[in-house]
Amino acid sequence: MSNTKPLAYQLSYWEQDSFFRDVDIVVAGSGIVGLSAALRARELAPSSRILILERGALPVGASTRNAGFACFGSVSELLDDMASHPEDAVWALVERRWKGLQRLRQRIGDARLRYESWGGYELFRAEEQDVFEQCAEAIPAFNRRLRNLIGISETYRLASQETAAFGFRGVANLICNTAEGQLHAGEMMRALMEMAREAGIEFFNGIAVQSLEDIGAGVEITTAYGWSFRARRVIVATNGLAQQLMPSVPVYPARSQVLITAPINSLAVKGSFHYDRGYYYFRNIDGRILLGGGRNLDIEGETTSEFGTTPLIRSALVKLLQDLILPGQPVAVEKWWSGIMGVGGRKSPVIAPISGNIVVAVRLGGMGVAIGTLVGEEGAELLLG
Numbered sequence: 001m002s003n004t005k006p007l008a009y010q011l012s013y014w015e016q017d018s019f020f021r022d023v024d025i026v027v028a029g030s031g032i033v034g035l036s037a038a039l040r041a042r043e044l045a046p047s048s049r050i051l052i053l054e055r056g057a058l059p060v061g062a063s064t065r066n067a068g069f070a071c072f073g074s075v076s077e078l079l080d081d082m083a084s085h086p087e088d089a090v091w092a093l094v095e096r097r098w099k100g101l102q103r104l105r106q107r108i109g110d111a112r113l114r115y116e117s118w119g120g121y122e123l124f125r126a127e128e129q130d131v132f133e134q135c136a137e138a139i140p141a142f143n144r145r146l147r148n149l150i151g152i153s154e155t156y157r158l159a160s161q162e163t164a165a166f167g168f169r170g171v172a173n174l175i176c177n178t179a180e181g182q183l184h185a186g187e188m189m190r191a192l193m194e195m196a197r198e199a200g201i202e203f204f205n206g207i208a209v210q211s212l213e214d215i216g217a218g219v220e221i222t223t224a225y226g227w228s229f230r231a232r233r234v235i236v237a238t239n240g241l242a243q244q245l246m247p248s249v250p251v252y253p254a255r256s257q258v259l260i261t262a263p264i265n266s267l268a269v270k271g272s273f274h275y276d277r278g279y280y281y282f283r284n285i286d287g288r289i290l291l292g293g294g295r296n297l298d299i300e301g302e303t304t305s306e307f308g309t310t311p312l313i314r315s316a317l318v319k320l321l322q323d324l325i326l327p328g329q330p331v332a333v334e335k336w337w338s339g340i341m342g343v344g345g346r347k348s349p350v351i352a353p354i355s356g357n358i359v360v361a362v363r364l365g366g367m368g369v370a371i372g373t374l375v376g377e378e379g380a381e382l383l384l385g
């Protein structure tokens with residue numbers, strides 16, 4: 001029988017002296033934000049020693065477990081946001097998402113990202129006629145605003161006539177965001193990790209940061225193994241888990257469950273799709289459907305940093321797949337997984353100093369693919385600027 005107990009050990013003199021001495025910058029967390037922060041830190045401090053500490057063998061939060069929507073806001077979501085946030089703040093966030101996406105695409109390239117500009121669609125059922133009409137009415141003004149912000153003349157358009165071509169059942173209306181795309185989240189993250197390695201950034205996977213203490217001349221970093229070392233500065237990019245290190249940061253974990261089907265013959269669905277006020281999302285990938293969401297069925301239970309899926313949400317997703325997305329088509333679910341987002345009372349990210357030598361860059365919500373590049377870069381600029 002193999003010994004699978006967690007390791008318990010202290011660093012040897014050699015390990016301490018070679019691997020953890022003269023460290024300038026530590027980034028905790030290697031999601032899109034941590035990697036973007038590390039890459040920007042390298043630009044700002046070319047000769048510094050930069051270490052990434054990641055608790056998982058892979059980045060295990062949201063960045064490798066999401067849906068890969070390159071989205072920046074559907075009409076109903078923006079209207080919802082405007083009910084609780086000042087309108088200018090909503091547009092400012094849209095602009096940041098858009099800019100973040102352009103930056104990500106420039107940095108990695110569309111071919112490597114497997115970026116497809118197939119559009120994003122919002123689905124409305126017959127009983128959502130009121131919401132649909134409000135959204136349809138808002139389109140001309142939203143398009144005018146976006147013309148200035150992102151330079152596209154008709155971002156949103158009515159697309160209800162396309163429902164039949166997609167094969168959906170029970171969908172009365174569609175609104176298309178013509179500037180929305182989709183990408184391969186795994187390739188995005190592999191590319192960023194390769195760039196970080198090429199930039200001389202050192203990775204330490206399987207090391208969870210347990211606590212941080214700013215001692216003025218630097219930061220004492222204690223790992224989950226019990227040993228500690230010192231770095232001059234730290235960026236915390238642990239998103240939904242940030243409160244474990246920084247209890248005062250207003251962010252909490254929000255799980256989202258996802259399925260992917262087996263390949264489907266002649267799949268008619270093409271694009272990314274938002275349903276039920278954004279609580280459900282699905283897209284095509286490699287001739288399959290990727291479908292996730294349903295957190296609203298059990299908000300309390302899904303406010304967790306534990307991975308896993310639940311019978312309640314699994315059955316809701318399967319029902320949606322069979323009734324609405326692929327009605328009358330037998331289809332097998334090949335895989336389930338979940339990811340952990342970081343959310344809070346407001347939708348904007350938290351990029352803030354915690355002390356003289358520690359900055360946090362967290363709370364990406366459901367839009368980290370779009371905004372993660374800028375959030376990481378701004379975190380590094382705040383720390384080193």
Ligand SMILES: Cc1cc2nc3c(=O)[nH]c(=O)nc-3n(C[C@H](O)[C@H](O)[C@H](O)COP(=O)(O)OP(=O)(O)OC[C@H]3O[C@@H](n4cnc5c(N)ncnc54)[C@H](O)[C@@H]3O)c2cc1C
Nearest residue numbers: 029031033055060061062063066067069209339367368369
């Ligand atoms: C199922 C799902 C679908 C989504 N779909 C989309 C989408 O289609 N489009 C979109 O834009 N966004 C989407 N999102 C949101 C997006 O994925 C996130 O906003 C984004 O990935 C957050 O990036 P991050 O780097 O801040 O966090 P993460 O990717 O969560 O990275 C944080 C990292 O910190 C590590 N970590 C945590 N604690 C510690 C510690 N103590 N020590 C060391 N390491 C630690 C974690 O292991 C993790 O790797 C989705 C999210 C989920 C969960």
